[in-house]
Amino acid sequence: xxxxxxxxxxxxxxxxxxxxxxxxxxxxxxxxxxxxxxxxxxxxxxxxxxxxxxxxxxxxxxxxxxxxxxxxxxxxxxxxxxxxxxxxxxxxxxxxxxxxxxxxxxxxxxxxxxxxxxxxxxxxxxxxxxxxxxxxxxxxxxxxxxxxxxxxxxxxxxxxxxxxxxxxxxxxxxxxxxxxxxxxxxxxxxxxxxxxxxxxxxxxxxxxxxxxxxxxxxxxxxxxxxxxxxxxxxxxxxxxxxxxxxxxxxxxxxxxxxxxxxxxxxxxxxxxxxxxxxxxxxxxxxxxxxxxxxxxxxxxxxxxxxxxxxxxxxxxxxxxxxxxxxxxxxxxxxxxxxxxxxxxxxxxxxxxxxxxxxxxxxxxxxxxxxxxxxxxxxxxxxxxxxxxxxxxxxxxxxxxxxxxxxxxxxxxxxxxxxxxxxxxxxxxxxxxxxxxxxxxxxxxxxxxxxxxxxxxxxxxxxxxxxxxxxxxxxxxxxxxxxxxxxxxxxxxxxxxxxxxxxxxxxxxxxxxxxxxxxxxxxxxxxxxxxxxxxxxxxxxxxxxxxxxxxxxxxxxxxxxxxxxxxxxxxxxxxxxxxxxxxxxxxxxxxxxxxxxxxxxxxxxxxxxxxxxxxxxxxxxxxxxxxxxxxxxxxxxxxxxxxxxxxxxxxxxxxxxxxxxxxxxxxx
DNA sequence: ACGGAAATAT
DNA sequence: GATATTTCCG
Numbered sequence: 001x002x003x004x005x006x007x008x009x010x011x012x013x014x015x016x017x018x019x020x021x022x023x024x025x026x027x028x029x030x031x032x033x034x035x036x037x038x039x040x041x042x043x044x045x046x047x048x049x050x051x052x053x054x055x056x057x058x059x060x061x062x063x064x065x066x067x068x069x070x071x072x073x074x075x076x077x078x079x080x081x082x083x084x085x086x087x088x089x090x091x092x093x094x095x096x097x098x099x100x101x102x103x104x105x106x107x108x109x110x111x112x113x114x115x116x117x118x119x120x121x122x123x124x125x126x127x128x129x130x131x132x133x134x135x136x137x138x139x140x141x142x143x144x145x146x147x148x149x150x151x152x153x154x155x156x157x158x159x160x161x162x163x164x165x166x167x168x169x170x171x172x173x174x175x176x177x178x179x180x181x182x183x184x185x186x187x188x189x190x191x192x193x194x195x196x197x198x199x200x201x202x203x204x205x206x207x208x209x210x211x212x213x214x215x216x217x218x219x220x221x222x223x224x225x226x227x228x229x230x231x232x233x234x235x236x237x238x239x240x241x242x243x244x245x246x247x248x249x250x251x252x253x254x255x256x257x258x259x260x261x262x263x264x265x266x267x268x269x270x271x272x273x274x275x276x277x278x279x280x281x282x283x284x285x286x287x288x289x290x291x292x293x294x295x296x297x298x299x300x301x302x303x304x305x306x307x308x309x310x311x312x313x314x315x316x317x318x319x320x321x322x323x324x325x326x327x328x329x330x331x332x333x334x335x336x337x338x339x340x341x342x343x344x345x346x347x348x349x350x351x352x353x354x355x356x357x358x359x360x361x362x363x364x365x366x367x368x369x370x371x372x373x374x375x376x377x378x379x380x381x382x383x384x385x386x387x388x389x390x391x392x393x394x395x396x397x398x399x400x401x402x403x404x405x406x407x408x409x410x411x412x413x414x415x416x417x418x419x420x421x422x423x424x425x426x427x428x429x430x431x432x433x434x435x436x437x438x439x440x441x442x443x444x445x446x447x448x449x450x451x452x453x454x455x456x457x458x459x460x461x462x463x464x465x466x467x468x469x470x471x472x473x474x475x476x477x478x479x480x481x482x483x484x485x486x487x488x489x490x491x492x493x494x495x496x497x498x499x500x501x502x503x504x505x506x507x508x509x510x511x512x513x514x515x516x517x518x519x520x521x522x523x524x525x526x527x528x529x530x531x532x533x534x535x536x537x538x539x540x541x542x543x544x545x546x547x548x549x550x551x552x553x554x555x556x557x558x559x560x561x562x563x564x565x566x567x568x569x570x571x572x573x574x575x576x577x578x579x580x581x582x583x584x585x586x587x588x589x590x591x592x593x594x595x596x597x598x599x600x601x602x603x604x605x606x607x608x609x610x611x612x613x614x615x616x617x618x619x620x621x622x623x624x625x626x627x628x629x630x631x632x633x634x635x636x637x638x639x640x641x642x643x644x645x646x647x648x649x650x651x652x653x654x655x656x657x658x659x660x661x662x663x664x665x666x667x
Numbered sequence: 668a669c670g671g672a673a674a675t676a677t
Numbered sequence: 678g679a680t681a682t683t684t685c686c687g
Contacts, residue, residue, distance in 0.1 A: 188682075213668065228670075234670065601682055 022047040029059040030103060035126060046134045060091055068096035072140045077103040078115055086118045093119030099139035101126065188228045194221065198232060286584025347564035357562050
């Protein structure tokens with residue numbers, strides 16, 4: 001991968017380059033020796049493989065001799081004595097299918113126009129900005145992509161590609177596996193968000209009726225193919241099967257730690273991946289606010305890059321590198337979280353309770369829901385599927401209440417049991433934002449629950465995206481005695497969440513994340529509908545309604561986490577300074593019953609007022625966020641202080657799931 | 668169109 | 678080397 005070196009860079013930004021098609025062969029043509037040398041140097045610096053030529057004729061000759069497949073791109077000056085650059089452009093255009101970028105010192109419109117007219121796909125004014133050079137690869141990608149589309153009309157394209165592949169790389173055509181019909185479909189990255197949506201749909205359809213086509217339709221995610229869904233479904237089924245077969249070791253109720261410890265699935269605890277949760281600064285973006293350029297028209301984003309490739313028509317694939325890494329604005333509704341590709345979507349689940357696994361199996365779908373996952377392969381050039389507008393899934397409120405069976409057992413990898421959450425009547429939801437290294441594993445939640453709560457997949461983003469302030473959002477505070485606290489090893493985010501009855505709202509520092517009571521309730525792994533509803537209410541409606549829907553706009557007394565503190569890579573120490581300041585006594589406490597904050601761990605004590613924004617939305621907070629120059633200018637968006645509801649919810653779950661429930665953890 | 672399996676990519 | 682995804686095939 002191209003990422004290699006860059007990845008090791010201190011700057012996360014480098015990560016964005018992960019998918020950069022390193023080594024593209026660039027034929028640089030310029031009669032000015034100095035300029036040529038500089039250009040070559042810059043190209044190398046940008047990981048291209050330059051071949052410098054001093055004149056147009058030589059360039060053309062080289063191209064003819066070597067064949068167009070010998071180069072991926074041509075950059076030529078247009079003012080050369082021997083052969084006018086325009087002429088060269090034209091010849092290249094006529095004879096071969098190579099993207100040609102013209103170099104011009106003056107940058108006059110007329111010149112540029114002429115160059116474009118003669119076949120240049122772009123122009124660069126000298127002295128070329130390294131950023132521009134860095135982006136030229138996009139032309140190659142686009143070209144290939146276009147070629148692919150073109151070829152795709154050919155019914156045989158698929159087979160051909162395979163054939164080629166099987167025949168070996170020998171042929172010139174697929175020489176580098178990047179040309180023409182060898183264009184590969186971008187890998188779909190099953191981010192937490194996407195996966196959530198997937199789960200929601202599957203749950204709705206029912207396992208039996210959940211077939212790729214139907215799922216695809218319901219998911220309504222642009223650029224997602226039936227094959228993608230089929231593949232994911234297959235994987236999911238395997239996961240379910242595995243779960244079934246895999247006897248769980250009944251852990252004690254609350255002992256999540258154990259499951260987690262031995263859970264191989266936990267595997268990626270720290271990946272240097274920025275905290276996915278909304279809590280994390282990086283992720284706080286208002287999707288709506290996100291620049292259009294970032295959002296893929298089709299809902300899928302290309303992880304590889306984020307350049308603004310206005311010129312690159314990638315058919316809806318959005319380049320969105322940034323989002324993956326804290327640096328970029330979230331492309332999806334669920335900001336970071338969602339952007340993160342899941343490494344292992346289907347982690348092993350251990351059932352703690354003695355419940356029949358069948359039912360579990362049947363409804364496992366639900367279990368694994370939320371997810372936030374940092375991509376395991378940062379450098380992957382996959383496409384992150386996104387829901388364009390939140391998808392056209394049904395409104396949250398339409399979300400059907402699931403049969404109790406489905407609702408529940410949540411025993412995630414973490415050992416978190418849903419029951420812990422809602423079962424006991426404790427209304428507290430902990431949220432953790434944590435390291436979401438392992439999406440599925442980390443995020444386990446009843447799908448329905450997740451769906452509504454998280455606002456996930458089913459909710460149209462538009463509905464989901466809300467500014468907390470505008471909504472009555474109250475911070476959830478973990479008040480019940482049963483709350484457990486977990487912490488994310490890496491990230492410490494906290495949010496208290498007490499839904500219905502919370503009197504106190506507490507802020508948890510990174511280290512003090514409220515935990516569901518898992519411990520106390522060893523047994524119940526299932527949630528009943530009632531519970532579910534309850535949860536929903538709690539989460540969403542503040543209990544006013546039994547419907548699971550998430551109606552943020554309704555103005556229900558919803559308690560939502562107003563703030564997020566983000567610890568980003570911070571240690572378990574105290575809350576970030578910013579948080580403190582922002583913490584305000586809760587204006588209101590919605591508390592109904594039982595839970596009181598008294599039980600909370602000491603750390604929770606402080607109360608927080610609902611806030612609208614994330615406290616540390618800044619990149620800096622996490623330290624993970626890359627600071628890089630982004631041509632697209634996404635940085636600005638990255639720092640959006642706004643937090644969408646969806647993000648929020650998702651984060652909660654994600655955190656829950658992702659968190660390490662290790663009681664032993666140091667706070 | 669599906670689902671399973673093989674092929675690939677990370 | 679293990680997985681995750683994609684692609685091929687019946």
